[in-house]
Amino acid sequence: MKEIVKKLLVLSSVIVWAIIAAACAKPPKAELTVSKNQIKQGESVSVNWKTENAKEILLNGKAVAKTGTEVYTPNETTTYEILGKSGKKEAKDSKSVQVEVLPAGPTITMSAEPGAIGVGDQATLRWSSQRADRVEIPGLGSFGPSGETKVSPVSSTTYTATAKGPGGDASASARVTVTDTKSGGAETGIKNPNADADAARRFKDGVRSIFFDFDKSDLTDAAKNTLDRNSQFLTRSENSTIVFRVEGNCDPRGSEEYNLALGDKRANAAKTYLIGKGVDPSRMEVISNGKRYAAGSSEGDPSVIPSWAYDRRAEFIYLRGGGTLRPVPPAPPVENK
Amino acid sequence: MKYKLTFLFILAFLFSTLAPPAKIQAQDGQATGQNLKDKLTGIVVNPGGVQRLGVADFLLGLGAKDADTNIFNEVLLNDLKFAGVIDIVGKSLYPKKGLATPTEFKPEEWAADPVRLDYLAFGRVTGEQIEAYLFDVKTKDGLINKTYRGDSIRQVAHQFADDIIKKLFNIDGIANSKIAYTTGKDIMIMDYDGFGQRALVRDGSYAILPSLSPDGSRVAYISYKTGQPTIQVHSAKDGLPFGFASFPRGTISSPQYSSDGGRIAFASSKDSDTMEIYVANADGNRARRLTDNRGIIDTSPRWNPKTNKQLAFISDRTGTPQVYIMDDDGTNVQRVLNDGGQADSPAWSPDGQFIAYTWRPSGAGRSDVFIMDVATRQILQLTRGDGSNEAPAWAPDSRHIVFQSNRSGRWEIFIMNIDGSSEIQVSKGGGRSPSWSR
Numbered sequence: 001m002k003e004i005v006k007k008l009l010v011l012s013s014v015i016v017w018a019i020i021a022a023a024c025a026k027p028p029k030a031e032l033t034v035s036k037n038q039i040k041q042g043e044s045v046s047v048n049w050k051t052e053n054a055k056e057i058l059l060n061g062k063a064v065a066k067t068g069t070e071v072y073t074p075n076e077t078t079t080y081e082i083l084g085k086s087g088k089k090e091a092k093d094s095k096s097v098q099v100e101v102l103p104a105g106p107t108i109t110m111s112a113e114p115g116a117i118g119v120g121d122q123a124t125l126r127w128s129s130q131r132a133d134r135v136e137i138p139g140l141g142s143f144g145p146s147g148e149t150k151v152s153p154v155s156s157t158t159y160t161a162t163a164k165g166p167g168g169d170a171s172a173s174a175r176v177t178v179t180d181t182k183s184g185g186a187e188t189g190i191k192n193p194n195a196d197a198d199a200a201r202r203f204k205d206g207v208r209s210i211f212f213d214f215d216k217s218d219l220t221d222a223a224k225n226t227l228d229r230n231s232q233f234l235t236r237s238e239n240s241t242i243v244f245r246v247e248g249n250c251d252p253r254g255s256e257e258y259n260l261a262l263g264d265k266r267a268n269a270a271k272t273y274l275i276g277k278g279v280d281p282s283r284m285e286v287i288s289n290g291k292r293y294a295a296g297s298s299e300g301d302p303s304v305i306p307s308w309a310y311d312r313r314a315e316f317i318y319l320r321g322g323g324t325l326r327p328v329p330p331a332p333p334v335e336n337k
Numbered sequence: 338m339k340y341k342l343t344f345l346f347i348l349a350f351l352f353s354t355l356a357p358p359a360k361i362q363a364q365d366g367q368a369t370g371q372n373l374k375d376k377l378t379g380i381v382v383n384p385g386g387v388q389r390l391g392v393a394d395f396l397l398g399l400g401a402k403d404a405d406t407n408i409f410n411e412v413l414l415n416d417l418k419f420a421g422v423i424d425i426v427g428k429s430l431y432p433k434k435g436l437a438t439p440t441e442f443k444p445e446e447w448a449a450d451p452v453r454l455d456y457l458a459f460g461r462v463t464g465e466q467i468e469a470y471l472f473d474v475k476t477k478d479g480l481i482n483k484t485y486r487g488d489s490i491r492q493v494a495h496q497f498a499d500d501i502i503k504k505l506f507n508i509d510g511i512a513n514s515k516i517a518y519t520t521g522k523d524i525m526i527m528d529y530d531g532f533g534q535r536a537l538v539r540d541g542s543y544a545i546l547p548s549l550s551p552d553g554s555r556v557a558y559i560s561y562k563t564g565q566p567t568i569q570v571h572s573a574k575d576g577l578p579f580g581f582a583s584f585p586r587g588t589i590s591s592p593q594y595s596s597d598g599g600r601i602a603f604a605s606s607k608d609s610d611t612m613e614i615y616v617a618n619a620d621g622n623r624a625r626r627l628t629d630n631r632g633i634i635d636t637s638p639r640w641n642p643k644t645n646k647q648l649a650f651i652s653d654r655t656g657t658p659q660v661y662i663m664d665d666d667g668t669n670v671q672r673v674l675n676d677g678g679q680a681d682s683p684a685w686s687p688d689g690q691f692i693a694y695t696w697r698p699s700g701a702g703r704s705d706v707f708i709m710d711v712a713t714r715q716i717l718q719l720t721r722g723d724g725s726n727e728a729p730a731w732a733p734d735s736r737h738i739v740f741q742s743n744r745s746g747r748w749e750i751f752i753m754n755i756d757g758s759s760e761i762q763v764s765k766g767g768g769r770s771p772s773w774s775r
Contacts, residue, residue: 040554042554042572042575065466169581169582169620215699255651255728257590260566261653289543292561
């Protein structure tokens with residue numbers, strides 16, 4: 001009997017202790033923070049949590065350590081919840097991260113029909129775009145997302161249409177090649193198969209670079225003399241359809257940005273002078289190379305390559321045209337419908 | 338403790354502003370007083386500073402590799418030293434090299450001579466996670482008790498370094514920041530300490546002037562891949578392209594996001610015969626022209642990131658490039674430097690207080706990086722010596738500057754403290770035009 005009493009006593013004290021322990025166990029705590037409440041699609045957010053007195057810890061259902069950090073890149077608005085359990089007791093904390101979904105960018109296709117025309121003929125540009133508010137074609141204007149327009153370029157031209165939408169821009173190009181003969185009509189020019197190559201060679205001999213003083217875009221007397229000779233070549237009838245690019249260059253001193261601006265100013269100074277000498281502005285494209293091609297390490301002289309003096313130049317680059325040995329009279333203007 | 342420190346900072350700051358005003362010279366040069374030198378040096382805490390942090394070696398736990406633990410310890414120490422916010426006490430003074438858990442931490446031995454710490458960081462690297470602690474040695478309070486997990490041990494070390502700095506000083510650290518730059522053909526990105534260097538955009542043409550958005554999500558740069566220079570925008574995470582407005586004619590340069598990411602400034606000759614400054618929506622649409630000066634270059638726009646209401650820029654209206662500032666509607670143009678020579682590449686600090694720039698005597702083959710205190714217009718030369726030092730840009734914390742130098746014979750990216758101390762080369766294989774962002 002004594003044995004049973006003893007066992008009962010032990011058992012009951014164990015139960016009492018268990019009850020006391022259970023009652024005294026601290027309730028779990030859980031806390032969760034996020035580095036940003038709002039992000040754009042593609043950005044990351046770090047989720048930090050800490051818990052106390054929890055036996056089992058779940059972050060959105062996944063077992064994790066008591067405290068920690070995870071970095072997520074959610075694609076949609078997401079709620080992060082930390083759940084700390086200790087027996088039947090639970091503690092929760094959650095934070096929501098709003099994800100701003102970026103709109104998809106537009107797409108565009110464009111065609112030219114026919115792709116090759118004679119001088120004075122028309123071609124039709126057709127385009128179709130998705131997720132765009134409007135389509136811009138430099139030189140032609142702003143249009144609806146899908147449409148067409150007639151063009152009648154005098155020389156071969158690549159048209160670039162840019163679709164603009166809430167998700168960004170997209171571009172497509174189509175080229176209209178202008179042949180020297182009127183399509184199906186009488187011959188008005190004689191096409192030499194090597195004519196463009198000849199014109200390019202002629203151009204290279206006839207049009208020379210001009211050089212500038214340090215940090216200057218003013219035309220020196222020597223530069224003006226060169227430009228006078230260049231303009232005589234360019235305004236000759238057999239050269240009058242040549243289209244070319246004026247490229248401004250600088251020596252390596254100074255920042256990339258300032259030199260881009262200085263090269264641009266130099267190329268435009270050359271272009272403005274040539275316009276004054278009768279060269280049509282539509283024949284000239286202008287870009288600046290800044291110090292892209294600068295190779296000098298001391299002043300030197302324009303005739304010395306490499307040198308700073310040679311680096312500081314405006315160069316003339318043949319692009320197209322001049323292939324017709326007998327010039328074609330300019331086409332009458334054609335109205336766009 | 339934190340408040341005590343903040344108080345000390347404020348005190349130091351007040352003292353520096355109470356110092357006698359700089360001598361203003363009318364024409365031939367700006368005051369280059371000791372004041373600014375002291376102020377800048379006071380911003381960066383050098384060894385012997387007021388507060389002392391110890392970084393005990395993290396110990397090797399179950400499943401961890403020796404190499405990982407070593408990398409973790411090295412990265413954490415470098416980050417905290419470079420942050421320049423607190424004196425990091427040398428490990429040779431420590432009572433023990435490392436400790437893994439708070440039970441091993443005896444505050445008395447870390448408070449005693451010669452180590453005399455205010456704070457101690459320590460912990461353990463295991464195969465799965467890193468357990469990291471920061472204790473206040475004097476109050477014996479645990480300030481950080483955190484478990485980190487991540488794919489990259491370096492990233493975790495950077496995160497803990499930033500957490501310490503945030504906890505002690507409430508400053509957003511730069512340990513996890515990135516630097517974008519160009520090789521001339523490709524747009525590159527790397528961690529601020531030069532690790533993880535990779536090509537973000539393989540452009541292949543002439544790819545220059547990368548500029549990160551302040552949130553670090555995008556990079557804009559100038560590409561010549563169509564023959565004509567254009568602004569290209571790509572994700573700074575995966576390099577995928579975003580759209581940007583294109584303009585039919587002219588040269589374009591210097592894309593720069595406002596600090597709220599909502600607008601972009603750039604320079605272009607799309608409507609004129611010289612470069613002028615524009616501000617547009619972040620996608621390049623609705624471009625508004627801010628400068629309109631026939632025959633004059635206006636370029637290199639840089640926002641005041643503190644307000645987004647002002648821009649610094651370069652103009653050659655006096656005949657040589659000089660630094661000017663204006664409001665974001667193009668009004669209130671002021672020349673801010675009058676030292677002659679050629680001033681170039683302005684960069685406004687994120688806190689709005691300073692403009693870094695490059696300067697060279699007219700015609701010189703090399704430049705140096707300078708800094709100007711916007712409020713007092715005092716200037717200070719930060720770089721010296723071999724090679725040319727150019728194209729400064731700011732760290733997001735306003736306490737560090739990144740720039741390019743060809744001192745080794747090739748352009749590379751360097752970082753330094755705001756007072757010009759602690760120059761470190763961070764790029765390998767060539768780099769120009771750095772941009773630093775979170």
